[in-house]
Ligand SMILES: Cc1cc2nc3c(=O)[nH]c(=O)nc-3n(C[C@H](O)[C@H](O)[C@H](O)COP(=O)(O)O)c2cc1C
């Protein structure tokens with residue numbers, strides 16, 4: 080984790096003070112501190128197909144909008160004079176201490192946003208002291224990303240390939256490369272119906288993005304035709320990457336390949352959360368893939384309390400889909416999450432300014448989160464309890 084002396088919260092409030100002081104001397108931040116405005120800024124610098132790929136949702140965008148509406152429906156009910164001069168954002172997951180309850184979500188093919196792709200993102204995460212979750216579908220190999228992370232923590236997201244030799248080989252490499260957890264995504268038995276991508280007919284892999292973990296894998300390469308170029312590799316990846324036959328009975332096989340903690344990402348029904356744990360998982364990520372898979376689905380935040388209730392207080396429950404501000408993080412934690420994953424906002428930072436842009440997004444989110452703790456009367460994450468949020472509307476007398 081990042082070196083931090085004194086109260087971590089004080090360090091983050093200091094960031095906000097610095098931004099204001101810089102403003103007084105005429106230096107405005109290069110990127111807006113309103114993270115929700117970065118989407119439009121990124122749109123202006125990205126090729127239309129690249130913007131569509133990152134910002135896109137499934138179908139008519141109903142699930143994507145629902146994710147945001149769910150956050151809007153909850154309001155924070157702050158408490159005063161609780162003594163908040165020292166604030167501690169740290170949490171412990173699977174015995175790993177995190178400086179803050181925030182991870183970078185797995186996002187595929189990041190060289191679509193910036194030539195340095197995942198290397199820029201993981202360096203930013205490492206500088207700020209947050210874990211980076213590497214997508215299976217990355218533009219740099221897991222070993223290169225691990226090297227860029229140095230001693231800072233990284234997790235690996237697994238799309239379980241339908242070729243058993245490739246699946247096991249990937250998992251063994253994940254462990255050798257020092258990843259600290261495996262996040263198995265289950266909401267992708269098929270790619271969602273995404274008009275945004277279909278209408279630009281854009282496929283990142285054909286353009287050299289996103290299959291570095293496979294082209295560097297001996298088991299994958301063994302299945303490639305001898306004279307095949309990059310297109311053949313992309314074609315072979317497409318063949319082995321989809322695995323709609325998976326059921327909960329398969330999870331013990333993955334369990335036998337690794338001692339790392341296994342999280343199941345894409346959980347929405349409380350019964351699936353129970354099945355995940357019963358099949359050998361150690362935690363879940365409540366997520367609808369940022370609204371990119373099933374359109375017309377439930378908001379991730381809306382199902383979070385039921386999943387937490389199903390698993391009890393001690394099982395790690397993470398969430399993503401729609402988190403945009405520090406106060407969103409507080410709402411998610413109050414409704415049952417132990418930590419959140421941030422998706423598109425850091426990709427917009429990456430598109431706008433590479434590693435520095437991702438760092439900007441992460442530092443702003445943490446500063447906002449730290450201030451949200453102070454302003455709600457919370458000294459630590461443990462103080463963020465269910466009674467800190469109420470439905471929007473008049474408070475019952
Ligand atoms: C461009 C893009 C690519 C993604 N690729 C993956 C992926 O490879 N694996 C995965 O599990 N989730 C993937 N996701 C979903 C994210 O991990 C995360 O669930 C989602 O972005 C969270 O929602 P948010 O963008 O509203 O924060 C992707 C999301 C985006 C925007």
Ligand SMILES: O=C(O)C(=O)c1ccccc1
Nearest residue numbers: 187188216267289368371
């Ligand atoms: O776009 C996505 O959301 C995603 O998960 C993905 C999966 C495989 C390849 C590219 C993107």
